[in-house]
Amino acid sequence: MKDNIKDNIYEDTDVIVCGGGPAGVAAAIAAARAGVRTRLIEMQGCLGGIWTSGLMSWILDCDNKPGIMKEIIEKLEQRGAGRKARAKAFICDPEEVKLLLEEMCVEAGVGIRLYTMVTGARKSGLDDNKRISCITTESKSGRQQWKAKVYIDCTGDGDLCAAAGCGFDIGKPVTGEMQPMSLIAIIGGVDPESVRAFDNSLPYLEDRTAKQNFLEELRRAGVEPSYTAPSLFHVRGDLFIVMLNHEYGYSGINAGHLTEATIEARTELHKMIKALRGLGGIWENAGIIYTAPMIGVREGRRIHGRYSVTLDDITNGFSHDDSVCKVTLE
Ligand SMILES: Cc1cc2nc3c(=O)[nH]c(=O)nc-3n(C[C@H](O)[C@H](O)[C@H](O)COP(=O)(O)OP(=O)(O)OC[C@H]3O[C@@H](n4cnc5c(N)ncnc54)[C@H](O)[C@@H]3O)c2cc1C
Structure with a gap:
């Protein structure tokens, strides 16, 4: 990639969210509602990830989640497009989910770009070369570069983090074996x-x-x-x-x-x-x-973050000050 990127930036915004699954949609809506210019980039032809492109619209462990998850569930229920189900789960119509997520994003002011895959990241040289200066996408429009103050990786596979050079693990420690995939x-x-x-x-x-x-x-x-x-x-x-x-x-x-x-x-x-x-x-x-147009992949890259949750944390029910939600098992 050339170093002189200044004139080749397709869009310069505040926040870019890569991947429009449940995580990406929630991140983008939250950012846009906070008043910042937000771009959501998704490689499939709809938002929703596993809920829609993956056709797995059986949402586990959602009963105790506040915020955007709660809003989505209430709106789907009001439309008769989903219902509370066994094991505190929620079952909904994937087609209605596509429509609702688009509506919620548009209403919040999120700029949606579908059919566009995030393929690369360029570093700025600032902070020991740890900052992303722009990302690259590939689509029918060709190769494009996008710039933001903040980039959020919600690809499920850690595509953006990997492109930016973050460390990651994959599969089981010794064999590298990954969880099985399912086509729904x-x-x-x-x-x-x-x-x-x-x-x-x-x-x-x-x-x-x-x-x-x-x-x-x-x-x-x-x-x-x-x-x-x-x-x-x-x-x-x-x-x-x-x-x-x-x-x-x-x-x-x-x-x-x-x-x-x-x-x-x-x-x-x-x-x-x-x-x-x-x-x-x-x-x-x-x-x-x-x-489903997209096979369900249970396991992608596990990006090295600032902290790695350990088995002890889980078995001892360790709670973190910066936790965002509770996870419960049936
Ligand atoms: C087969 C299967 C069964 C499951 N069963 C259940 C279940 O019964 N109940 C339950 O609650 N959870 C279930 N899960 C887990 C659930 O899928 C995940 O918790 C959830 O999908 C995580 O949301 P996400 O937004 O992080 O990822 P995803 O839903 O995977 O969304 C990622 C999005 O990013 C997009 N994307 C990926 N790479 C790029 C890129 N480079 N550029 C642009 N866009 C990109 C994808 O197209 C997708 O839309 C299951 C998962 C699988 C695979």
């Missing part, structure tokens, strides 16, 4: 009452979980899912979210791996739903409406 799908043609025993969004009927029942049902159909806790979540009408697959041995920061995992997962999803349909009865009209 929306299926239709299923009557909610008939599949009540398999619906993971509702309270369990007996001492067996909905996931156990669903696994047994898939086995009855003659198939074995790669995810042994397959999940079905009722969204609305006859539409359900399904998570059936776990793709092991792939890295979320390797485009070749992402491609292979997606192709493998989509093949499995179609096979599973076809097998269920083959059972007839309550499944006779079941079909995939849509597979």
Whole structure:
């Protein structure tokens, strides 16, 4: 990259948020509401990350969150686009989430840029070369450079931090193995009452979980899912979210791996739903409406921050003065 960047800056603003998933949208709205010029850059064609592009709109542990999370949930409930569910979770319609997040960002004054990937960071030479002077994006508009006073990395993978030279860990300490990926799908043609025993969004009927029942049902159909806790979540009408697959041995920061995992997962999803349909009865009209445009990556880079949470911190319930929210497990 050339050093003389002054005249090549596409936009000069106060805050740039990279990645428009749940974290990025909240960061951008909060910044804009605080009165600073804010740009949100997202590589997919919508905001929402895993909730929308990933189709996993089953939001765990959201019941005790104040602030923007609470606002989003209340607004979705008012629109009839989501409902409180089992285990203090919230299930919502991914399409409605896309619309709401865009509306909230526009209302707050966030400048949204979709279809644009953050690909690089240039350092200024200030503070021992630790400051970013501008970032680079790639899109249909070509390569562009953007400048801000503050940059926030919400890519989920730490793309911006890595580009800026921050240290990071990836995978398990010895093997480097990463958590499996899952491609989520929306299926239709299923009557909610008939599949009540398999619906993971509702309270369990007996001492067996909905996931156990669903696994047994898939086995009855003659198939074995790669995810042994397959999940079905009722969204609305006859539409359900399904998570059936776990793709092991792939890295979320390797485009070749992402491609292979997606192709493998989509093949499995179609096979599973076809097998269920083959059972007839309550499944006779079941079909995939849509597979997620983005495979769900559970684990990206773990950027070295000023402090690393340890196992002891977790087991001892250590609380930090600068904590932003509580995390609880079912
Ligand atoms: C398969 C799977 C199942 C999960 N199940 C649940 C669940 O049941 N309930 C639950 O509450 N949580 C679940 N999670 C966890 C949840 O996804 C994360 O906690 C949440 O997504 C974190 O939000 P985020 O905004 O940090 O990241 P993400 O949602 O990943 O958003 C990151 C955004 O940044 C964009 N982006 C990435 N790189 C770039 C780049 N270089 N330039 C521009 N944009 C970029 C992406 O397109 C995306 O929109 C699951 C995760 C996965 C993968």
